Amino acid sequence: MKPNIIVFPGSNCDRDVYIAIKNITGHSPKMVWHKDTSLENANLIVLPGGFSHGDYLRSGSIASRAPIMKEVIKKAKNGTPVIGICNGFQILTECGLLPGALMRNNKMQFICKYTHLVSNYDNTWINKKQLGKVIFLPVAHHDGNYYADDNTIERLIKDNRIAYQYCTSAGIIEQSSNINGSTNNIAGIISDKENVLGMMPHPERAINTKLGGEDGINFFKNVFEKLG
């Protein structure tokens, strides 16, 4: 297993996700600079959080045109698993690997806090044992308000492609737990072939109770088990 983490100018969770993967799975990811053009042995690609290119123009839009992204898109289309976390999710919607867009939070403020999330659909990224179980992961974003048109949302639901939804501590998906105004409380989605996951929450930050939670450990364990 050779995970590759793409580093853009302005990425700032690249080190955090490197450490989470290394500590939890023992694999040492390769850090790939955005101007590189090859991802030879990558069998997992991670687009980390941060403020690539300062979020200028739109979050993720300049990064989505980086030289390395041609290769990321090619690999993704050939089935290589790709995770985009936070700014990585924004890059994935900007480059078209995932549908929809991440707009400014509805309260127009940056939000950094632990949130309850639930996953109701069976897919590559979620352990069956975790279906319907409430997990606790932090978010930290200014532009996490997921939007897609009605047809897209309908398809996402029909194809079981909603990975995570913001919910109450009891697992109820309702407006009061919608921290940023996302359509249908969506916090993460997967691509039609299931191999691309975009999510606003940061599993790499929840890897120790001292840090506030450890549900991120299961996330990475599960991903690496599933992907072999």
Next chain:
Amino acid sequence: MTTVEQAIELGLSKDEYQQTIEYMNRIPNLTELGIFSAMWSEHCSYKSSRKWLKTLPTEAPWVIQGPGENAGIIDIGNGLAAVFKMESHNHPSFIEPYQGAATGVGGIMRDVFTMGARPIANLNCLRFGSPSHHKTKHLLSGVVAGIGGYGNCMGVPTIGGECTFDKGYNGNILVNAMTVGIVKKDKIFYAKAGSPGSPVVYVGAKTGRDGIHGASMASAAFDSDSDSKRPTVQVGDPFTEKLLLEACLELMETDCIIGIQDMGAAGLTSSSVEMAAKDNNGIEINIDKIPVRETKMTPFEIMLSESQERMLMVLKPGSENKAEEIFKKWELDFSVIGEITDTKNIVLKENNNIVANIPLEPLANGLIYERTYEKNIITKKVNIPNNNSNWLESLKLLISNHDLCSRRWIWEQYDHMVMGDTIGMPGSESGIVRIHGNQDQALAITTDCTPRYCEANAKLGGMQAVAECYRNLCSVGALPLAITDCLNFGNPENSIVMGQIVSAIEGISSACKVLSMPVVAGNVSLYNETEGKSIPPTPQIGAVGLINDTKKQLLNIIRKNNNQDILIIGQTTGHLECSIYAREIEKIENGQPPNVDLDKELSHGKFILNLADKELISICKDISDGGLAIALAEICIMSNLGCYIKKPKEINVNEWLYGEDQGRYIIISESNNTETIINEANKNNISITVIGKVEENSFIVEHNNSKQEISIDKLSNLRNNWFNNYFEK
């Protein structure tokens, strides 16, 4: 040729203008006069305060670098050092809150990484005017967004600070930002110039017309048209700073750099003067080589611009190409703009013509003034009625008061978790970050100052600010090591304000000596006045401590409710003068602040650390604003558990609950440890009282054989909603 009128417009006095002529042996031109006025501004030269700053204790075996550099440095063991400083950005933040606060954060981070350290934590201390003042909402939301906008993008967690409101800041808010970084002890960089012939290099963002002469703005009082000063506020670009950080740290891994200095206040002027003067050299700068983003900029504008995200470096001759490659990778400007000379002058050339030529010595040495001062008049003792009010009604009012309520609305706008080492969240006594790569050790960082105490008695206030920082660190189980100060006062030409400065420094000094926390860095912000009215004296303190074993970190959250005793360390006499209770419930704002007994502070702090080390306690909180009731209510709310406490006979209930006696901590102990703890306290001659037990879900107080209670849910709602309500109104 210049005139005395031009000099006055640039902020120099008539006499100071005369001195420039004497140093130059001729009348300075406009560029030269601009350079003098920036270097001799209060902001750059500390001309009113330097005499008194010299009296602060700055040494200890663990101090690597005291005041005088970009930031202070202390040894934290294992070959590592902590680099930190606090700085004000008050004037710009009042004029343009978002950019003012953002560039304040950017500036202090540069001060830290210019020394080779990676920033690992930010904190900020905010003082706003009255919540009902028409500007406060705009300033508060703008400042918080600006701090978040910069720090979040940089990927450095903002882990703590303070925010209070007082009408004394209506016309002049305070925004003080602190950054802490970590560096390898053998990889520290300083602002020095090496030997003549070394190339001087400019890196980072281009120079524009923003912030021209900001240091002088920061050294003048506001009048009614302060809004017209908006063009002197700098504009921040945190993305460029993030690139600059990574590029600088990458270059610092090589051996190319002789010296490095960030361009902060007074931009290229102060950075070039300070670096060249340090090794008694001269410097020559070719103005044509400076990357600019606007056309037709004059040497005056270029030298006095405070455009952000720029650094000046002196490189080892021959290493220019290697360095340039790194900056090109990060898409930053890199330009060799001159060289170090042996002339002892700063010489600026444009189109091969000399446009300025000034001896460095008077610029670097600045001026020192002996301002006249009147020692702070100690106000008389005031009697605070203690029987007018019901304790429970008071608790409801106080916990939902703007100075005591939860600040979650603020810190949730800051990324406080990035970098993956935050183990002490904002909202606690101290923010705590692990030392990266070492799960056992962590730095605890805190800030404090109680302006209402300082206003009543500046010396006691200065002392109290240091003592409370000390307590904040002990209460999380950290050994206090050192402080940075950030002294915010009004106009030093007013002898009463100058008296406040002198007294506060005296207080800080005495507390630092007793508590073994030397001052390793500092900043002074004067002329915080609008239309003749000065702010309350605010000697802000930032402090750093070390947790050697994170397993022994003390928390303020209780995890269970059976067999948990609540104890108070330190004596409660019930001092209500100058308390928030007196201000809010009895509407009395004058009187004497509580006394600070430094020897007791020291012994109580040591006692807490000793209990933590022996693992006799795991939960602790210091008692400060709002007294015992507020501190205990906060623990209960955070833990979602209640308490049952019983008032001792000899004290009035309001004095007991809301008195602000210093040197006190709440500790929670397992019942089977309580006796051991009491014995330890008695052995060490430390006052200790068991006041009650942890309960399931209500805050219950028994006194005079009656019992009153309030549910934690209710308390929690009262505490958590002030900011949301404020902004919804």
